[in-house]
Amino acid sequence: MSNATTTDVQDKRPRTSPEPRKGGLSSRSLPRWAPLGFAALGIALGVGISLAAGWHSRVQWGLLSALLFLAISYVATTVIENQRQAKDRLATSIVWVCFLVAVVPLASLLWTTISRGSERLDGYFLSHSMAGVLGSEDSGGVYHALIGTLEQVGIATVISAPVGLLTAVYLVEYGKGTLAKAVTFFVDVMTGIPSIVAGLFILSIMLIGSIEPSGLMGALALTILMVPVVVRSTEEMLKLVPNELREASLALGIPKWRTILKVVLPTAIGGITTGVMLAIARIAGETAPIILLVFGSQLINTNPFEGAQSSLPFYIYEQYKIGEAASYDRAWAAALVLIAFVMILNLVARGIARWKAPKTGR
Structure with missing residues (x-):
């Protein structure tokens, strides 16, 4: 009885927390x-x-x-x-x-x-070309270069987006064996190709076929640079689609091509669009292929299939090469337009990705 009482008294004594060990966690x-x-x-x-x-x-x-x-x-x-x-x-x-x-x-x-x-950027600069303007004159604009960039990048996107998308679908959904490994290898190699190499490749075709410089030739060089970026980004987005969605669709007796078209692609459309937009932003600032293949022009040329054209990167290079104070101002203003163009594309890509993101809530 005395032992039990002693134990109860000991249990009721207030227990003090042990002091922190030296080198351990401190209270301070x-x-x-x-x-x-x-x-x-x-x-x-x-x-x-x-x-x-x-x-x-x-x-x-x-x-x-x-x-x-x-x-x-x-x-x-x-x-x-x-x-x-x-x-x-x-x-x-x-x-x-x-x-x-x-x-x-x-x-x-x-x-x-x-x-x-911002000192030179205004409505006049965006709506006039350099036709009849000397390099030292404080006038002229970037309209012809802006038109050239939109057309060349647009043509490259129209060609690259379907080719890159279908290639990525093949690699993820069908690709097995030697052919798929070879395609993956060449896509990885093309991702690191310098832009001047793509320009020289198209230039060799122009020399063999006696083809005149045009915006289309520049767009083809940009296509070579854009395709591997679209393939790689689309491939990663398709891999993120859960296999359960594919299996559920196939279990209902739906053909595989229809499963890809109606289930896989709609699920990954946000990421695919983001990848395409980022690829467009990547090629929008390329200068070397445009110098080789488009030659530049001071006039407004809305036909990308005939005659020389200009672009924003070429316009910046051209104005900086003149070496006058007015040309430097025009070059900085054109650079600001190009940065704004790329930033707008990135914002659009982020907006589309968030809009098309799968809903995780109930």
Whole structure:
């Protein structure tokens, strides 16, 4: 009886939590705003040390500030929390630094293009060509180049989208054996082909057949560059379609071709459209094939099957080559138009992908 009473008394005693082990998790922690404080302190010290050392390059300032930020973050976390949390915070800080290193040049490029191009970009610039305009004159526009880009990219898309889509369907749904492996290999090789090689290939055909330069020739070179991108993106989207949907359709006695047409493609249409849009954005800025095959023109040519044409990349190259202040302004404005064109395509692709995404809710 006495033993039971003693046990009950011991069980009712308040239990204290064990002290944290040395080197383990600590109860102390840094506030959420600590990374921002470390970053501000690193920037202040980096700029101060750089100025004291006589460094005038902002790149040096940024690199030194980044190193100081990593060092301060690691040391402070080790002292206040523990070494385990310090390693975790160091890895997170390295990720943020790498992100900023990638974003800062892109943001700087975009800001420079907008600031320089917006000075010349207006309705007159978008609605007039360079016909009869000298390079030193502060007039002329990009209308003829914009028409050329839309037509050449449009022709390349009309050819590439069906070819790439059907090739991807073959590789995913039917492709087995040596032929499928060969097609996959050549698609991978074509993905890395430089644009100048595609231009030289079409140029050789033009020389053999005595074909005159035109927008169509440039579009064919762009097609070579666009097809592997469409094939690869479409192939990945088709692989994401669950096999259960195919099996359910085939179990109902529906032919395979009809299953692909009515089940597989509608399910992946959002991703396929996104891939096509990104492929268009990829070829819209190509310059080398256009220089070889289209030759450029100062006049408005709405017929891509006959005569030389211009395009936005060729127009930028042409205006920069003139070397006048007015031509530089036109080049920056055309670059802004090209960036806006690519950004609009990317936004449209994201919108279509979200609109056509499969509904996961009830």
